[in-house]
Amino acid sequence: MNLGVKGLGGVFLYAEDPAGLSRWYATHFGLAFIEWEPGTCYGLEFTYTDPDGAKGHTVFSFQKAKAPLGAGRPECMVNWRVADLEAFCARLEAEGVPVESREDCGYGRFAWIRDPEGHRVELYQPLQEPGTF
Numbered sequence: 001m002n003l004g005v006k007g008l009g010g011v012f013l014y015a016e017d018p019a020g021l022s023r024w025y026a027t028h029f030g031l032a033f034i035e036w037e038p039g040t041c042y043g044l045e046f047t048y049t050d051p052d053g054a055k056g057h058t059v060f061s062f063q064k065a066k067a068p069l070g071a072g073r074p075e076c077m078v079n080w081r082v083a084d085l086e087a088f089c090a091r092l093e094a095e096g097v098p099v100e101s102r103e104d105c106g107y108g109r110f111a112w113i114r115d116p117e118g119h120r121v122e123l124y125q126p127l128q129e130p131g132t133f
Contacts, residue, residue, distance in 0.1 A: 010059030011078050015117050016069060018042050018062035024116050028097055029080070031060075040064040069117075077120040085109045085125035 015021045022033035022042035033042040043061030050056055060078075082088045089099045089111050102111045109125040 014065040015062045079122040
């Protein structure tokens with residue numbers, strides 16, 4: 001039995017406006033969020049099969065911050081895997097979302113943007129098949 005990490009259970013971002021942030025990600029990333037708690041928590045689940053063959057899911061959620069986040073808020077970055085980085089970035093820019101920077105390396109291509117609440121978002125196109133990183 002593998003007693004190590006088997007996957008990512010979830011990513012939970014605190015937000016001043018979780019409803020607005022979920023709408024932004026729905027518009028620009030095509031993600032369908034569910035209102036889990038009225039006005040305070042929006043999320044979705046990605047399903048997968050782990051290396052042992054077990055089915056699982058990863059949660060991505062926006063939760064209402066308990067206090068104003070302000071300038072000293074903790075920094076977080078989520079990496080999203082995309083199939084065609086150039087096409088995805090071109091669509092984002094056409095929708096008014098600026099791409100801050102891009103970088104290619106031996107295992108993939110990257111670009112970075114920010115969501116409306118200032119979270120840094122990393123976009124990643126692997127150069128190899130998933131699982132061969």
